[in-house]
Amino acid sequence: MTVLVTGGAGYIGSHMVLELADAGEKIVVLDNLSTGFVWAVDPRATLVVGDMGNQALVETVIRQHGVDAIIHFAAKIVVPDSVADPLGYYLANTVKTRAVMAAAVATGVKHFIFSSTAAVYGTPKVMPVAEDAPTQPESPYGTSKLITEWMLRDASAAHDLRHVVLRYFNVAGADPQGRTGQSTPNATHLIKVAVQTALGLRAKMDVFGTDYPTPDGTCVRDYIHVTDLVxxxxxxxxxxxxxxxxxxxxxxYGHGYSVKEVIDTVREVTRVPFKVDYAPRRPGDAAAVVADPTRAKTILGWKPAHEDLNEIVQAAYAWERRLANGPG
Structure with a gap:
């Protein structure tokens, strides 16, 4: 049995490959390397460079490697970019994922795990937000993921394909052993941006919106350590x-931190009073989104072990320092 990891050369995908390899699984990675890196793929995995939208290629990879499960990460993920380029996001996140699903059905793959997002909820009316809450995405990114969830639901009903959709909240941190981390140039993840600013890699950082209906006026998010996520x-x-x-x-995790609280934590960990500017809200950003993780814990038996924000920031900081010296 082999697990196919799409986007396995990227941030979360490379952590997934480590988790699978450490568990003794056979892994094949499919990645076009548009945002991923060859050096980020653990050598215990086989890397195939190619486009997930090429159904024939995906079918060939599945057959050649005896794939029984697909974990699908490859996607575009930046909310403001999706507002500016909705058709590009629907192509990457919806149309091309349809090709991966079709390849799975054609080759008899029975297990499919899809990386979705809390953006499908939009701004929840009740928090923590549970999986049965209304889905009202406020960006093309969130909509592209929700449509894909529907496609997977319908494909599973029609074929012998069972699936788990995992709706991510805000992923952060890096492998505790320092083997991989968030390495994409110009990434927009808050903790990465703050750590880079503390290290002098950015002259300043911007906070988008200070007038949200939250305790300090900045957005509140549920930050999850990437190791717990995989x-x-x-x-x-x-x-x-x-x-x-x-x-x-x-x-x-079921608890959130505001943008200002994250910045304060990064300043505390790095001991650098870096510059922060305040800017207007970005389109597509919800005020506050916090998970109800009960279902993952009770049905999947998931046991997170890295919930402390300081630990998440410390891991991101250590990785960014290593990245500056060339991790590959």
Missing amino acids: GAHLAALKHLRAGGASMVANCG
């Missing part, structure tokens, strides 16, 4: 292989 994927894989039913589950 642990949820491994739990989902075990669930499916054991005959578990298709399901949707949130991946978050």
Whole structure:
């Protein structure tokens, strides 16, 4: 049995490959390297460079490597960019994922794990937000992921394909052993941007919006350590292989931090009073989004171990320092 990881040369995907390899799984990675890196792929995995939208290629990879499960990460992920380029996001996140699903059905793959997003909820009316909350995405990014969830639901109903959809909240941090981390140039992840600013790699950082209906006026998010996130994927894989039913589950901790609180934590960890400018709101940003992770914990048996914000920031800081010296 082999696990196909799409986008396995990227941030979360490379952590997933480590988690799978450490668990003794055989892995093949499919990545076009548009935002990923060859050096980020653990040598215990086989890397195929190519486009996930090429259904024939995906089918060939599945057959050649005896793939029984797909963990699908490859996607575009920047909310403001999706507002500016909606058709590009629907192509990358929806149309090309349809090709991966079709390849899975054509080759008899029975297990599919899809990386979705809390952006499908928009601004929840009740928090923490549970999986049965209304889905009202406020950006093309969120909509592109929600449509894909629907496609996967319908494909699973029509074919012998069971799935787990994992709705990510705000992913941050890096591998505790320093093997990989968030390495994409000009990434927009808040903690990465703050750490880079503390290291002098950016002259300043911007905070977008200070007038949200939150305690300090800045957006509140549920930040999840990337190692805990990929642990949820491994739990989902075990669930499916054991005959578990298709399901949707949130991946978050159930508590949030504001943008200002994150910046304060980065300043505390790095001991650098870096410059912060305040700018207007960005389109597509919800005021506050915090997960209810009960389903992942009770059904998948997920046990997060890195919930402390200081630990998340310390891991991101250590990785950024290493990245400056060339991790590859």
